[in-house]
Amino acid sequence: MSLLEIRDLHVSYPNRKGEFFAVDGVDLTIEQGEFVGLAGESGCGKTTLALSIPQLLPEHSRIAAGSISFNGVDTTALNEEGLRAIRWKEISVIFQGALNALNPVQTIGSQIQEPIRIHDESVSKKEAQDRTLELLEAVGIPSHRASDFPHQFSGGMRQRVMIAMALSCMPKLVIADEPITALDVMTQAQILDLLRSLCDKYKLSMLLISHDLSVLAQTCDRVAVMYAGKVAEQGPTSRVFGSVGAQHPYTQRLLRAYPNIRHERKFIDGIPGYPPDLSTLQVGCRFADRCDVALSRCATEVPDLIDIGGNQSVACHLVSENQVGVQ
Amino acid sequence: MPFFLRRIATLSSSIFAIVTFNFFLFHIIPGDPIRLIARTQRLNTEAIAKLRTSFGLDGSLLSQYFRYLSKLLHGDLGYSFFYKENVSGIVGRALGNTFLLLTASTLIVVTCGIAIGVFAGSRQGKKSDTATVVSSLILWSMPTFWVGMLLVFTFGVWVGGLPISGISTANALYSNWFQYAMDIGQHLILPTVTLAIVDIAFFIIITRTALIEVMSEDYMLTARGKGLSRRTIVWRHGFRNAMLPVLTASALYISALVGGAIQVEVVFSWPGMGLLMYNAVLARDYSVLEASFLLTTVAVLVANFAADMLYRVLDPRVAVSK
Secondary structure: OOOEEEEEEEEEEEEOOEEEEEEEEEEEEEOOOOEEEEEOOOOOOHHHHHHHOOOOOOOOOEEEEEEEEEOOEEHHHOOHHHHHHHEOOOEEEEOOOHHHHOOOOOOHHHHHHHHHHHHOOOOOHHHHHHHHHHHHHHOOOOHHHHHOOHHHOOHHHHHHHHHHHHOOOOOOEEEEEOOOOOOOHHHHHHHHHHHHHHHHHHOOEEEEEOOOHHHHHHHOOEEEEEEOOEEEEEEEHHHHOOOOOOOOHHHHHHHHOOOOOOOOOOOOOOOOOOOOOOOOOOOOOOOHHHOOOOOHHHHOOOOOOEEOOOOOEEOOHHHHHHHHHHO | OHHHHHHHHHHHHHHHHHHHHHHHHHHOOOOOHHHHHHOOOOOOHHHHHHHHHHOOOOOOHHHHHHHHHHHHHOOOOOEEOOOOEEHHHHHHHHHHHHHHHHHHHHHHHHHHHHHHHHHHHOOOOOHHHHHHHHHHHHHHOOOHHHHHHHHHHHHHHHOOOOOOOOOOOOOOOOOOHHHHHHHHHHHHHHHHHHHHHHHHHHHHHHHHHHHHHHHOOHHHHHHHHOOOOHHHHHHHHHHHHHHHHHHHHHHHHHHHHHHHHHHHHHHOOOOOHHHHHHHHHHHOOHHHHHHHHHHHHHHHHHHHHHHHHHHHHHOHHHHHOO
């Protein structure tokens, strides 16, 4: 059994015309101890997908269809009580922007310590304190700073505090939502290394969200690329960014949009156009308008996510037609 | 604690500035107070000079000012020709009565206002929240004196049962202190309710808005993500952050309170500073007015100072920045 199995998930937000789907039929699986990356541009539904796992979406959102099976339990069927028991204890979140995600009037120590005793009343105050100091040391913050407030730390340090906090209950799954945005490149690399090593050390699974493919290529076992509320392509990092290569035209164009430092200088090849407006009805492949290899059926038929072998799957008519040709 | 001392220095210099301003304000008003007191043109110069000396109005303006300062430092606030008594005695009694009234109403306003504000703010958009906001707005738009008159009418004419005027029953004899306190307590009810009913709306709305703003902060999502109960999220993570703007508003509220106190004390004949000031204006009792102005401004300054200090306790970010 996989740790997390998301099947055909639809999450909607209301708008003037009714509702629109920010996540529209997404399948995603995370195995025990796996480090999965989720990529995609702003507004493609990455954060909505991630926050729907511990059901932390805003109140007006709605899980319209699909299931999220975590450790065999469907979290969409849980009530508030049941969800509270899972949050942080089983699934913790490293939120985007650590400055705002930390309470400004509480010491970082008390904030890291807080969930420990909430979820396990048998832990004594002293034990919780000790664990807090241990966690701080583990993320590279001297333990005497536990009594400091968030504003006394730099951006990178705050992100470390956030990581220590996410690990305070030793959850099975950590969701890291753009954990390194707004940090400088050196700090980004340190934080990524830290995340990877902590996950390996404590055997945690992680869902790492980023719009930066190079970050995912460097740290993840597997990646999923989202486009306009759907998964365009997913597969092992070694295949998608390596031997086999990206199959979906969107992933290919994304990769081409990165400058390659080992080759001669070229103009960066961006993708013309904009992502579709999700509040209008979508017909066919959502990338069809911007795709330079689109077939006629792409405008009318929605492509399914097809397994092309090696645990890699792609939602593209062109790829599936070639597949059929090969077979 | 150099910051504390710095703030004390600012406070003292503000008080000094107020004292000076207050003195000159009353002495540059056109018209000769002696003529007002005498109410006659047929006063000989000798009598005028005698009156001047007895009211401290002889000599140059500057020498009067220094004499005033030295008297003030000795706790002498001047002599009221209206009451024929030392101002410090009159003001002292009134101040005690006002303090009682304002303490009672402020306690109700702050505790209930904040509690109801948190209740409404944590249920944003629900029916109970809308009802709270609408009734708060209605209460807030009612003039204090009008609410007072309605209550006087209701309890004085219709229902009865509660005293509507004064601080204690006239000519009453009490067998013990408890009875006396009960009598004052009964007299305290209506003025307190009048002050509280209008001002509570202010605190409800400020607290609600502050809490709603805080509820949308990222750290509130973190608190939810930690699996905390709704109550813990609101009170442990939201409340203290929401209290920062409420504290600032409270300091402003203290100054607004003076106006409310005047209205309520006049309506209910409560023998406090408000009624004293009102009567002093009518009687042109300058020395009493001067003293009242001074005391109210000092009270407002001290309240602001206290809020400033409390702010540093609540918000660690302020405590560090120099």
